[in-house]
Amino acid sequence: xxxxxxxxxxxxxxxxxxxxxxxxxxxxxxxxxxxxxxxxxxxxxxxxxxxxxxxxxxxxxxxxxxxxxxxxxxxxxxxxxxxxxxxxxxxxxxxxxxxxxxxxxxxxxxxxxxxxxxxxxxxxxxxxxxxxxxxxxxxxxxxxxxxxxxxxxxxxxxxxxxxxxxxxxxxxxxxxxxxxxxxxxxxxxxxxxxxxxxxxxxxxxxxxxxxxxxxxxxxxxxxxxxxxxxxxxxxxxxxxxxxxxxxxxxxxxxxxxxxxxxxxxxxxxxxxxxxxxxxxxxxxxxxxxxxxxxxxxxxxxxxxxxxxxxxxxxxxxxxxxxxxxxxxxxxxxxxxxxxxxxxxxxxxxxxxxxxxxxxxxxxxxxxxxxxxxxxxxxxxxxxxxxxxxxxxxxxxxxxxxxxxxxxxxxxxxxxxxxxxxxxxxxxxxxxxxxxxxxxxxxxxxxxxxxxxxxxxxxxxxxxxxxxxxxxxxxxxxxxxxxxxxxxxxxxxxxxxxxxxxxxxxxxxxxxxxxxxxxxxxxxxxxxxxxxxxxxxxxxxxxxxxxxxxxxxxxxxxxxxxxxxxxxxxxxxxxxxxxxxxxxxxxxxxxxxxxxxxxxxxxxxxxxxxxxxxxxxxxxxxxxxxxxxxxxxxxxxxxxxxxxxxxxxxxxxxxxxxxxxxxxxxxxxxxxxxxxxxxxxxxxxxxxxxxxxxxxxxxxxxxxxxxxxxxxxxxxxxxxxxxxxxxxxxxxxxxxxxxxxxxxxxxxxxxxxxxxxxxxxxxxxxxxxxxx
Amino acid sequence: xxxxxxxxxxxxxxxxxxxxxxxxxxxxxxxxxxxxxxxxxxxxxxxxxxxxxxxxxxxxxxxxxxxxxxxxxxxxxxxxxxxxxxxxxxxxxxxxxxxxxxxxxxxxxxxxxxxxxxxxxxxxxxxxxxxxxxxxxxxxxxxxxxxxxxxxxxxxxxxxxxxxxxxxxxxxxxxxxxxxxxxxxxxxxxxxxxxxxxxxxxxxxxxxxxxxxxxxxxxx
Numbered sequence: 001x002x003x004x005x006x007x008x009x010x011x012x013x014x015x016x017x018x019x020x021x022x023x024x025x026x027x028x029x030x031x032x033x034x035x036x037x038x039x040x041x042x043x044x045x046x047x048x049x050x051x052x053x054x055x056x057x058x059x060x061x062x063x064x065x066x067x068x069x070x071x072x073x074x075x076x077x078x079x080x081x082x083x084x085x086x087x088x089x090x091x092x093x094x095x096x097x098x099x100x101x102x103x104x105x106x107x108x109x110x111x112x113x114x115x116x117x118x119x120x121x122x123x124x125x126x127x128x129x130x131x132x133x134x135x136x137x138x139x140x141x142x143x144x145x146x147x148x149x150x151x152x153x154x155x156x157x158x159x160x161x162x163x164x165x166x167x168x169x170x171x172x173x174x175x176x177x178x179x180x181x182x183x184x185x186x187x188x189x190x191x192x193x194x195x196x197x198x199x200x201x202x203x204x205x206x207x208x209x210x211x212x213x214x215x216x217x218x219x220x221x222x223x224x225x226x227x228x229x230x231x232x233x234x235x236x237x238x239x240x241x242x243x244x245x246x247x248x249x250x251x252x253x254x255x256x257x258x259x260x261x262x263x264x265x266x267x268x269x270x271x272x273x274x275x276x277x278x279x280x281x282x283x284x285x286x287x288x289x290x291x292x293x294x295x296x297x298x299x300x301x302x303x304x305x306x307x308x309x310x311x312x313x314x315x316x317x318x319x320x321x322x323x324x325x326x327x328x329x330x331x332x333x334x335x336x337x338x339x340x341x342x343x344x345x346x347x348x349x350x351x352x353x354x355x356x357x358x359x360x361x362x363x364x365x366x367x368x369x370x371x372x373x374x375x376x377x378x379x380x381x382x383x384x385x386x387x388x389x390x391x392x393x394x395x396x397x398x399x400x401x402x403x404x405x406x407x408x409x410x411x412x413x414x415x416x417x418x419x420x421x422x423x424x425x426x427x428x429x430x431x432x433x434x435x436x437x438x439x440x441x442x443x444x445x446x447x448x449x450x451x452x453x454x455x456x457x458x459x460x461x462x463x464x465x466x467x468x469x470x471x472x473x474x475x476x477x478x479x480x481x482x483x484x485x486x487x488x489x490x491x492x493x494x495x496x497x498x499x500x501x502x503x504x505x506x507x508x509x510x511x512x513x514x515x516x517x518x519x520x521x522x523x524x525x526x527x528x529x530x531x532x533x534x535x536x537x538x539x540x541x542x543x544x545x546x547x548x549x550x551x552x553x554x555x556x557x558x559x560x561x562x563x564x565x566x567x568x569x570x571x572x573x574x575x576x577x578x579x580x581x582x583x584x585x586x587x588x589x590x591x592x593x594x595x596x597x598x599x600x601x602x603x604x605x606x607x608x609x610x611x612x613x614x615x616x617x618x619x620x621x622x623x624x625x626x627x628x629x630x631x632x633x634x635x636x637x638x639x640x641x642x643x644x645x646x647x648x649x650x651x652x653x654x655x656x657x658x659x660x661x662x663x664x665x666x667x668x669x670x671x672x673x674x675x676x677x678x679x680x681x682x683x684x685x686x687x688x689x690x691x692x693x694x695x696x697x698x699x700x701x702x703x704x705x706x707x708x709x710x711x712x713x714x715x716x717x718x719x720x721x722x723x724x725x726x727x728x729x730x731x732x733x734x735x736x737x738x739x740x741x742x743x744x745x746x747x748x749x750x751x752x753x754x755x756x757x758x759x760x761x762x763x764x765x766x767x768x769x770x771x
Numbered sequence: 772x773x774x775x776x777x778x779x780x781x782x783x784x785x786x787x788x789x790x791x792x793x794x795x796x797x798x799x800x801x802x803x804x805x806x807x808x809x810x811x812x813x814x815x816x817x818x819x820x821x822x823x824x825x826x827x828x829x830x831x832x833x834x835x836x837x838x839x840x841x842x843x844x845x846x847x848x849x850x851x852x853x854x855x856x857x858x859x860x861x862x863x864x865x866x867x868x869x870x871x872x873x874x875x876x877x878x879x880x881x882x883x884x885x886x887x888x889x890x891x892x893x894x895x896x897x898x899x900x901x902x903x904x905x906x907x908x909x910x911x912x913x914x915x916x917x918x919x920x921x922x923x924x925x926x927x928x929x930x931x932x933x934x935x936x937x938x939x940x941x942x943x944x945x946x947x948x949x950x951x952x953x954x955x956x957x958x959x960x961x962x963x964x965x966x967x968x969x970x971x972x973x974x975x976x977x978x979x980x981x982x983x984x985x986x987x988x989x990x991x
Contacts, residue, residue, distance in 0.1 A: 048925030049917065051933030052940055054868015054908035061867035069862075153862065154851055229872045229880060229934040229968050278870075278934030279968050311873045499932025499969050658928045662974060666931060669970030694877040694966060702959045705972045 032716035042658035070307030078687030079172035095155035098301035142316030187378035207340025207369030211331030222679030230278020233308030250280040251536025258287035282386035283319035315692035319385025322355035349384030357395035389729035400737035429715035433648035440646035441628035463741025465734030467625030473544020487595035495534030501659035513554035515578030540726020556608025565597035620719030625649035638758030648711035652725035664710035667731025673700035675736035842910030857892035868908035879965030908937035931969035
């Protein structure tokens with residue numbers, strides 16, 4: 001059943017009324033005309049004190065009585081058959097309580113249960129060809145071979161040294177271009193080139209014929225590693241057939257479901273908790289091999305086991321952002337109107353698929369003729385996992401670079417070129433974001449690139465990029481709000497706070513509905529035992545999925561509280577309001593405190609549960625954003641310094657301004673790091689990762705920080721009862737493109753490869769040979 | 772300095788020569804402690820005097836008793852000599868605020884104060900911390916409250932997932948103890964040995980500067 005309601009959408013100062021279909025039972029919709037007290041303010045994180053004092057317990061901090069320490073032995077070879085594993089000596093080492101070996105042909109396929117709705121499986125199931133062979137085939141250096149649990153971490157490490165593995169070493173390929181050749185060693189029996197993906201609309205050849213200017217170029221991006229600071233890992237305990245797990249995961253429910261599937265036990269027998277998580281960025285969906293191994297070790301050892309990967313393992317076998325080689329051709333009329341975009345790309349996600357990059361080409365601009373051709377290439381390297389806006393930082397780098405090149409060719413301002421090809425949608429806020437971020441950087445100072453600089457010159461440049469990310473939040477998601485007769489308020493959802501501020505956002509919405517302050521709400525999350533489902537925190541879906549359920553639950557609790565208070569205030573519930581910690585008649589004549597009202601409840605606690613409704617039809621445009629960068633390039637050393645980045649974004653209705661600005665800063669910084677520093681380096685002859693640590697895999701630190709101006713705009717595009725959208729991925733999308741454009745603007749030569757390292761700058765300037 | 776190659780174990784060893792472990796490194800070169808920041812190395816305090824017999828004493832390889840003074844409390848643990856201060860804090864004494872992130876002196880997540888100066892606890896054997904005063908993140912706040920720096924981190928939202936936060940707080944406190952009014956460049960340089968993957972640096976700078984200015988920390 002559904003009813004029709006009229007709501008106001010748009011931006012402050014530019015709203016319109018629309019009629020929409022709304023599922024029955026939806027509370028009054030927070031739209032552009034709704035003024036709220038707590039939502040949208042800057043609210044300190046509720047878990048701040050726990051985090052600054054070291055009290056917050058992450059998975060890595062869990063200690064259980066009698067707990068053992070697990071460790072994993074990994075293959076040093078990128079491609080090999082396991083002939084045998086002899087673990088007798090390890091099993092006999094005093095202190096060792098369990099040893100597992102994975103030599104059977106199907107052991108790996110069986111271990112890897114990872115699946116997460118909306119994300120590609122990290123490893124294509126059943127590598128064909130392995131079954132015919134005697135032993136298990138290792139597909140990349142770092143794959144799990146055996147595992148132990150022991151009374152101390154040191155003994156567990158010693159035990160690994162005692163395990164003897166005999167391998168038949170097979171030819172391998174880790175280089176992207178080598179892997180495409182017909183004679184390359186095959187990662188899978190069917191070869192290294194799965195079916196390409198082709199998309200688009202119109203006729204690009206006709207589009208290029210109609211163009212006054214055409215640019216084309218090939219752009220490359222490296223494999224990047226997530227490197228969340230807390231590594232993958234879990235603590236598992238079996239008791240009376242029940243499995244309790246504490247896991248470093250972005251999805252407690254997905255993690256649980258993987259274990260349910262593997263051990264073939266009822267979901268009610270498995271509980272997964274993750275109260276605090278030290279970052280994930282897309283690499284921590286599902287139980288994965290690590291999660292299954294720790295539960296297996298605990299089962300075999302008859303004791304709780306903790307297994308946290310070390311940094312080296314984290315960088316071999318837990319995911320990455322695939323590489324890309326993108327050839328892009330863009331045509332436009334003299335006035336900048338796009339006539340055609342053609343993108344042809346290939347990249348490697350290691351032994352998995354997921355190297356697609358066409359999102360930006362398909363989503364960002366209005367263009368009548370678009371063609372995309374994308375090819376995954378298998379290599380004997382660690383599998384990719386979704387990494388914050390999968391495919392988008394890569395795709396935006398090529399597209400936005402080509403647009404800047406086109407603008408320079410046509411003698412147009414790059415910003416004007418983008419505005420010329422603006423894609424109109426309902427309630428879109430991008431035009432305002434362009435203007436605000438451009439003003440913040442001082443875009444009017446931009447000049448077309450000058451001639452290649454003379455030796456020793458320090459040059460400055462300006463560049464920009466657009467961001468977009470779809471609105472993927474949806475049901476199912478459940479929440480409960482409880483009010484105790486002592487006035488205690490609890491908001492419960494099984495979801496996880498991966499550092500984005502989910503806990504605080506749940507409290508903000510509950511507090512808004514109940515007329516309280518956020519710190520008066522206790523939040524319970526990170527626990528499948530709550531029974532309140534949440535999707536995994538990826539794709540910018542967490543708040544968009546759960547907050548509408550939280551709000552409905554809070555509204556239910558509010559109704560029950562008002563009913564209890566009504567007799568004492570001599571007014572019916574619909575004549576009462578909850579504000580500033582008081583229940584009052586609407587005329588303000590009579591009131592009582594929230595605690596007094598709670599004291600009139602007829603039971604010790606009232607509880608309201610709600611589930612998220614589906615998105616309102618016709619609503620739910622992407623989140624948009626625009627970023628501008630100013631850089632300084634030392635043309636004698638090739639060093640690039642980012643001076644300033646302005647970043648305007650929206651997440652529909654802003655929930656917590658403070659945390660949202662932090663999210664923008666964080667996306668910008670992660671992408672700055674990607675643009676200038678990060679790349680996984682593999683040694684082709686040995687097939688191993690050369691920089692699986694935080695010294696050689698360089699991540700931006702305090703010295704690389706530019707000034708960042710985060711700008712949050714509210715856009716009332718109301719697809720749910722709050723109008724909230726996601727903000728996790730958008731800020732990471734355009735930064736590398738904006739920086740590359742700024743560098744190209746500074747030196748007068750187009751940057752076509754990430755990361756933008758000093759040697760590459762010097763090569764572009766003709767000072768050294770191509771690296 | 773050339774890195775000691777890890778004892779080659781052929782096929783049974785880990786995946787790459789990059790897999791140098793912190794423990795192998797410590798065992799190989801006998802480093803005592805990793806002071807954070809170049810400025811601190813220059814100000815390295817004198818090491819404790821050698822044993823009276825003038826020679827080195829051999830510990831282990833079995834477990835030995837180690838007495839440590841942590842957050843003004845004396846604690847005794849029995850561990851193998853190869854165990855780092857970080858692992859003793861986390862695994863034996865349940866002081867888990869100090870984080871293990873890279874385990875080889877690259878990220879600052881395990882910063883603790885040793886006689887008031889920040890060091891990487893992953894780069895120091897527990898044995899070498901005997902006789903020193905160790906302050907962990909758990910020892911920064913006064914009873915029933917927060918250190919002004921901790922409050923400033925909360926007020927400025929200088930934390931996201933929070934995993935790097937203890938290391939930053941410890942290092943920043945050491946800075947403010949030495950230099951109560953640092954400027955931005957000084958704050959950056961002092962914290963240069965720390966990594967935050969969520970990208971919270973600008974707000975960490977703001978938080979540290981706000982306390983340095985003795986201004987009242989507030990939501991910006």
